[in-house]
Amino acid sequence: MTQLQALSKEELQSRLEELTKQYEDYQGENLNLNMSRGKPAPEQLDLSMEMLDLFDQHSTLHAENGIDLRNYGGLDGIPEAKQFFAQMLAVDTKEVIIGGNSSLTLMHDTISRAMFHGVAGGARPWKDEAKIKFLAPSPGYDRHFAICEHFGIELIVVEMQEDGPNMDEVEALVREDELIKGIWCVPKYSNPSGAIYSDEVVERLTNMETKADDFRIFWDDAYTVHHLSDEKIEVKNVLETAKAFGNSDRPYVFASTSKVTFPGSGVAAFAASEENIADAKKHMSVQTIGYDKINQLRHVRFFTDVISLEAHMEKHAAIIKPKFDLVYNTFREQLGNKGIASWSEPKGGYFISLDTPAGTATDIVQMAKEAGVTLTGAGATFPYGKDPEDKNIRIAPTFPTLKELEKALDVLCTCIELKSVEKLLS
């Protein structure tokens, strides 16, 4: 197939008719397919079912420090869980707090505390500043943006590149504006592009001069063990690097087992400098007596160490990699060389970032929906739901079966080409 732009008006008209017919056929099929969220497939959840065999009424539920896990206490987590996450995130056990079931909650609560009480070493609560701002490398994760929007934090879009945010932009902004207090980062297999932060980006982020002396990097290491290729990518250790530059309090690191064991019944963790940890614990002690310690032990018994975790993640990859491959193959086959789409082919994580011609994404997502295929809302990958070029669509291929995914992709490709042809004809 040639680039659509090379086609004559008549050829385009004829292609439009074919595509419209095809689209109407899909509509007739009454499809109900969903590629909107990064949800593991049921087969992935089956991988962790043996975790439910670990405890029964005869189990002794004591931590290695002797505390009865069934009772109150353990504000910052059981020692075993701290060791596990410290190993996973390559930090010291003193730099870790074990949370509840959700790293999103830890991020929300961290911002909530910063707004109301300020951060460790900060001069004042962020709410007492003039309207504060965060940098939002985009396309990015809608739930990050939603937290900021919820607290009235202004989001400034910076360009997301293959190796992280455009650091020239970032440095220029934070150097001048003391109201810029933070940046959102998904350093490995970024949502949605799969970008991997380079060593240089990690160094510049942790070393750059910031006008705000209480600037924080929100380092959402959501996909740190979620590899899709044999190459198990390592991103430079942000906490260590920040320490080396004398900015140890700058990074807040978040992770969880949501896409490792059971989303909703996993364990989340927060890693940061000891000063940040002490500050967080001071506030947390007002909010809770402790998170679910039995579930913490269940997880560390299931994964004895990071080696067994890696083996487990390979099983996840075996289930979802064929889905990613199906997306790439379908896109290449149906959209390749037509000059109407480009997409990322990430080495891990949960998403593919797809760009269609400017001004078409909203219409394409709507058309797909009307044919029974639900995608992440167009614009969701940008702050305030507004993609300035209206071209980015996030593809979440993990949840549907391969068969469902194949159909959903056929519908999507038809919608993309149809809209592109319409655009060329208009």
Next chain:
Amino acid sequence: MTQLQALSKEELQSRLEELTKQYEDYQGENLNLNMSRGKPAPEQLDLSMEMLDLFDQHSTLHAENGIDLRNYGGLDGIPEAKQFFAQMLAVDTKEVIIGGNSSLTLMHDTISRAMFHGVAGGARPWKDEAKIKFLAPSPGYDRHFAICEHFGIELIVVEMQEDGPNMDEVEALVREDELIKGIWCVPKYSNPSGAIYSDEVVERLTNMETKADDFRIFWDDAYTVHHLSDEKIEVKNVLETAKAFGNSDRPYVFASTSKVTFPGSGVAAFAASEENIADAKKHMSVQTIGYDKINQLRHVRFFTDVISLEAHMEKHAAIIKPKFDLVYNTFREQLGNKGIASWSEPKGGYFISLDTPAGTATDIVQMAKEAGVTLTGAGATFPYGKDPEDKNIRIAPTFPTLKELEKALDVLCTCIELKSVEKLLS
């Protein structure tokens, strides 16, 4: 034994010597006993161990609405859990949100949201008012007060009586001051006195005129099923009563299974008007995708209904009632008729409120500590940790064994009498 006040100086001096000798003997025993927090005893936790047998790798973990509990979703809880808590709290399922493992967290987060965003129907966020205030019926629960202190909410002490707060005081305060936005209530088996709110108090609280039109009752129904006598006390339904008076948005109700199954691994719930529920969900959706649904199902499978819950709570009572009885018997025997102590004898809950002569509580708690018996800090039952009369001590008898408790009470009674004699001699 006669009232100490009736003794001559010589008799007091001689009694002081006896008590001092006894205290020194206790010090020589190197005791390490703890009556500081309302923790269930290990035998109580054993009652719920069969909950861990309910699921294994072959279990089907779907809710009755078909959703896969292992995956993301279920922001406000699974239908079965809503039914269970709705039945327990005598509200409609539409008036319930199921939370994580802690009702304290639900209370904290509710106040945090009110501070930052205001409450449903409120004119503005509470943080944008002049310094707001809460009423704190005292003695009361230190963790309630701590939340307010954390958010800079001023606490106004009101007198706690046997049937709830002194309503004349409460009504007079809230009628005049629009900055009073809330009141803390533990309506049944109150912490620490065991007070039970009368119908009249519930009616006056829900019907009273408040200058603030966004006034809220924080109704911590922590001990709603935690009876210690055969008489299973019912407190008038606060949500229903508020509705009848046209103030349906006034109560926020909190409860959990922390002292029913496993503290830290239980399930918490929030009940309120549908408008309040909708408001809470709007904010929660930014904080979490959903709480632990597997643990919710584990609980509703363990307790099929409120009847089986009641049977379970009777087993708890059988374990802890002898401990409460030991406290009463020891106090009667060692402190009775001496004119130096009075205490509550609650029909449920986790605490006994003990009053010693004015100005002695801090010293008594310190003396007990120096003899190896840790009590709740003196003053903890009042806002800012300051008991104006320095006389209230909270007794938490559930965690120690009967043998440990017996020794701890002997030490405590010695300290009380010793300090009282010293006071009379000074």
